[in-house]
Amino acid sequence: MKVEQIYTGCLAHAAYYIESKGEAAVFDPLREVQPYIDRAQIDNAEIKYVFETHFHADFVSGHLDLRKKAGAEIVFGPGAKPAYEATIAQDGQIFEVGDYKVKAIHTPGHTMESTTYLLIDENGKEHGIITGDTLFIGDVGRPDLAQHVVSELTQEKLAAHLYDSLRNKIMPLSDDLIVYPNHGAGSACGKMMSKETTDTLGHQKKVNYALRADMTKEEFIKELLTGLTTPPGYFPQNVLMNIKGYESLDKIMDRATKALRPDEFEVVANETGALMLDTRDASDFAKGFVPNSINIGLDGNFAQWVGEMIPDVKQEILLITYPGKEQEAITRLSRVGYDGTVGYLKGGFQSWKSSGKDFETTDRITAEDLEKAIKSEQPLIIDVRKKSEFDSEHIIGAINVPLNEINKHLAQFPKDRTFILHCAGGYRSMIAASILKQRGWSDFADVIGGFDDISKTDTPKSEYVCPTTLL
Numbered sequence: 001m002k003v004e005q006i007y008t009g010c011l012a013h014a015a016y017y018i019e020s021k022g023e024a025a026v027f028d029p030l031r032e033v034q035p036y037i038d039r040a041q042i043d044n045a046e047i048k049y050v051f052e053t054h055f056h057a058d059f060v061s062g063h064l065d066l067r068k069k070a071g072a073e074i075v076f077g078p079g080a081k082p083a084y085e086a087t088i089a090q091d092g093q094i095f096e097v098g099d100y101k102v103k104a105i106h107t108p109g110h111t112m113e114s115t116t117y118l119l120i121d122e123n124g125k126e127h128g129i130i131t132g133d134t135l136f137i138g139d140v141g142r143p144d145l146a147q148h149v150v151s152e153l154t155q156e157k158l159a160a161h162l163y164d165s166l167r168n169k170i171m172p173l174s175d176d177l178i179v180y181p182n183h184g185a186g187s188a189c190g191k192m193m194s195k196e197t198t199d200t201l202g203h204q205k206k207v208n209y210a211l212r213a214d215m216t217k218e219e220f221i222k223e224l225l226t227g228l229t230t231p232p233g234y235f236p237q238n239v240l241m242n243i244k245g246y247e248s249l250d251k252i253m254d255r256a257t258k259a260l261r262p263d264e265f266e267v268v269a270n271e272t273g274a275l276m277l278d279t280r281d282a283s284d285f286a287k288g289f290v291p292n293s294i295n296i297g298l299d300g301n302f303a304q305w306v307g308e309m310i311p312d313v314k315q316e317i318l319l320i321t322y323p324g325k326e327q328e329a330i331t332r333l334s335r336v337g338y339d340g341t342v343g344y345l346k347g348g349f350q351s352w353k354s355s356g357k358d359f360e361t362t363d364r365i366t367a368e369d370l371e372k373a374i375k376s377e378q379p380l381i382i383d384v385r386k387k388s389e390f391d392s393e394h395i396i397g398a399i400n401v402p403l404n405e406i407n408k409h410l411a412q413f414p415k416d417r418t419f420i421l422h423c424a425g426g427y428r429s430m431i432a433a434s435i436l437k438q439r440g441w442s443d444f445a446d447v448i449g450g451f452d453d454i455s456k457t458d459t460p461k462s463e464y465v466c467p468t469t470l471l
């Protein structure tokens with residue numbers, strides 16, 4: 001069997017292998033599994049295995065729905081203890097997919113059950129490795145997530161395991177192997193991963209700091225743990241969902257796709273206490289929004305910021321979207337375990353406005369307006385970017401309150417004077433603005449275009465320092 005197509009991406013978590021004539025394929029495991037079913041039918045193929053690299057923290061895997069609909073066998077690495085039927089592979093165990101073989105290589109470190117899958121073609125040639133969160137392009141997986149589920153698995157213990165896995169299991173493999181990692185740049189599962197999605201193992205041995213040949217275990221642990229920040233609060237909840245199981249996406253969609261007229265929407269909001277989540281762009285949200293709604297735009301790092309800002313994955317949610325975007329929003333919420341959507345505003349915000357109901361707005365200014373204000377008024381400037389971004393370069397005199405910490409530092413936002421918010425491009429500052437509006441703040445504005453536009457002005461800024469972490 002030839003490998004005709006291998007589909008990987010920065011959000012790949014498990015490998016879905018399709019057995020058919022002349023083809024084996026690897027797909028991103030989004031929670032909605034119907035595309036895999038459809039593809040298999042087109043290719044007259046059988047979906048045979050779901051290979052899980054570990055219990056994922058940042059997304060809910062689609063493995064259970066795929067097993068139910070396609071009869072696929074779920075495979076985990078050694079030590080995994082799921083609360084449902086699955087095959088627990090032995091270290092070195094071979095799985096056959098037609099003439100193709102998949103070898104499980106136990107690589108504990110990111111988590112104790114973490115497993116790398118070695119792909120072997122029909123001629124016995126080793127083709128590549130699906131490394132999960134063990135090895136990224138330019139980085140390795142953070143070892144501090146499992147301790148939020150199992151307290152005795154300290155980050156130091158896991159880092160030591162990861163050092164051994166990389167040196168004893170990964171680095172001895174052939175340099176020409178292609179590395180297929182779970183994530184790319186932007187993921188919170190590593191601190192400095194590349195935007196590239198694949199590379200050869202040989203090149204990674206040369207350029208990846210964690211694979212330096214002369215690195216001691218003590219040096220590895222110190223370098224790996226330096227620059228880590230607190231992981232998103234929803235990570236442990238997603239891990240438990242992936243271990244214990246979850247409700248099928250079909251049931252979630254049936255419950256969530258309830259179109260509510262403005263009056264109905266208001267009644268449900270009042271009766272349930274559901275969080276009203278507006279997924280429109282920041283520019284449209286600023287011009288008008290349902291009072292007490294929170295803005296997290298679909299056209300951005302939606303899943304990440306939902307997970308950061310909504311602490312409970314069981315939170316009931318009412319959606320406000322652009323008409324036609326309701327299903328996408330429900331699905332993307334469900335990918336990160338937020339299955340509590342109870343309906344959406346029919347016709348979007350325009351229907352609310354047309355019904356004559358009250359709505360709110362929030363002020364925005366340009367980077368040029370900010371430059372003028374600094375010269376004449378010296379306003380308080382609050383930068384809601386990550387600390388690493390702020391430390392790299394910031395407006396002189398600005399204070400840093402990272403968006404994911406806003407609820408712990410509300411006292412830094414004054415109610416007796418004007419202040420100005422900004423992030424990197426305007427996405428995160430509007431999330432902050434919506435939260436502050438909900439909590440009673442009104443005398444502030446956020447900067448359109450954020451620091452990206454501010455950097456083009458003469459606003460006084462600190463000297464640029466290359467960041468040591470992207471977390």
